[in-house]
Amino acid sequence: MPNLNGSTVHPDCRHFRGDMPCRPNKEHGYVCADCPVYAPVEQRVLIIKLGAIGDVIRTTPLLRRLRQEYPAAKITWLTLTPAILPQGAIDEILKLDLPSVLHLQAREFDLLFNLDKDKEACALHDTIRATHKFGYTLHPAGVAWPGNARAEHKFLTGVFDQLSLANQKPYVQEIFELCGFEFRGEEYVFDTHEDKGYNWEALPQSQPRIGLNTGCGDRWTTRLWSDTQWIALITQLQQAGYAPVLLGGTAEEERNQRLHAATGACYPGTFPLEQFINLMHQMDGIVTQVTMAMHISIALAKPTILMNNIFNPYEFDLYGRGQLVQPDRACVCFYRGTCKLGTSCMEDLPAEKVFKAVLESVPQAR
Template sequence: MSNLSGVTVRPDCRHFRGDLPCRPNKESGYVCQNCPVYAPVQKRVLLIKLGAIGDVIRTTPLLRRLRQEYPGCYITWLTLTPAILPQAEVDEILKFDFASAMQLMARQFDIAINLDKEKEACALLLKVDAKHRFGYTLREYDGVAWPHNEQAHHKFLTGIFDQLSLQNQKPYVQEIFELCGFEFRGEEYVFDNHENKGYRWDTLPQGKPRIGLNTGCGDRWTTRLWSDEKWVTLITQLQQAGYAPVLLGGTAEAERNQRLHAATGAAYPGTFPLEQFINLMHQMDGIVTQVTMAMHISIALAKPTILMNNIFNPHEFDLYGRGQLVQPDRPCVCFYRGTCKLGTSCMEELPAEKVFAAVQTSVPLLA
């Protein structure tokens, strides 16, 4: 507690801003002296996870453990995609830029965690003032990413040797928990489904289980793509069985989804901004997707997720007991490769019948 010109100020309160009136003052007229919502910060935690969006989403289970281990902590998250983070669960969300990095290096934290090997993220963990640091830092003499603490060794090594990555049997979430010195206990994602935004979905099919079909996978790992022929076969099987397939995707998938809609009559609502797309996925009863942003959103929304995987280690993904992971009948020989060494991606060896069976098991029809 401080006294400035006879006025009581409590800068240790989680609501305190310093540059602007705090929310309790703005909304209720409270002042620091005798404030009924005064909440002293017990520990200050910095979490550095810049991107991509899916990786940011699947880092959110850490928020649950941090709140449990450090009651009253104040969490600052530095990221390239602030809009994806749960606003109510992170005290301070900063977009990574020069201004944010500059002010973080002038502050003190009890705990600093960096989960990215990008050099700028590693440099920040190296320079920030923190009592305890976890994750990846920068070796000053040669500028390479390096594990700061012993618990980070496992995750670091699986990222630099394909052989170790292939042998790994730990899901990503378990790895980052262990990197921070925690035992993973099945903590779920922390995520906003944006149901309170009042989005209307009157054009969606009614009366049947909706199965969202995310037909794209981005442009980096195109070996994940499934052909139109396979999607048409799956859509037809779903329709005949009594499901309502709904085509999902962004602008990159729009042309394909329009073709599939024309060929099968499957619902295609169109493309939407991220928050609205998340809420659209929330309307589904199950999601079929490759390893891409939609997969992370589906898991975060606690949807039964039918995950089509070929080039990644299947142990990396934790579906939390909902859904199934399905893989091609032919073993993949292109681990973490964007082009197929054999010319034709093994994803074409994943039968539509196999995906359909996984949907039936994960999202059973009502008798």
């Protein structure tokens, strides 16, 4: 090991920082020469998964397999949303910016997984040194391209609707296969933020709480359910002894206020991301469209009632908890943000169908 001015230093240790004291030194006074927690890194792994938030969340099962296959690895993850990643499960979380790019390009890795087709992600795949690379590269034409045969399936289902519609593999399985692994049902790795001590006394205490995520973002508005349907579902839940809790962000504020006024359903308000995650953790079940809240619900191992219309239902793995429900009318707007028929088929998903799925997935007593 290097000896600097009479001091032994272990730059290969997972705890070593280089620019400041490591945690073992800070907390226990350990030094490298006789450190009892010295953990030499045997593999250096880089994951590039930038966004969106939901796709970052549903890539975390890969961490479980990497820790199993490479227990002495140092895992680095580059993303646009560091706050969503489980801090304790990843050695180094980097936000995509110029400083991160510069120092990643000066390092060497044993394994590099680029799971994004963004041009900047593909360019980084090509310019960062790694012994083994998986995922997407940058074609000379300036577009994403499969870096090897393992990436071809996931690549093609993303560029041809016909192949995407015919696909029967869940997203997580596709990601595992792209990385050279067989998917064995690995669960998400996620932080509930329960240690933050948030106060939820305003939530219903005696009845099972059913979180209702009433929005879906502004890109795929064909997923939206009308106020009339939400009110019908809330009423049925209340009559059956459940406590509906309205969930959403600032985009759903107006709608949730309307639903609260019409039904008396609990609406605790809007919160920063970590607090919103912990609020969802307080639920006994979640009703949601395909959106960020769906990924959070699955990651929190909640019974998830997933309302889907425009996406391939095989894409989603609920891990045996909850149900996927779809409109009674077949959707003809695959991956479309506007309905070709004028009125979204979500209006043909009756509240009774969603209510029945809640009954079958969430016990009526806490």
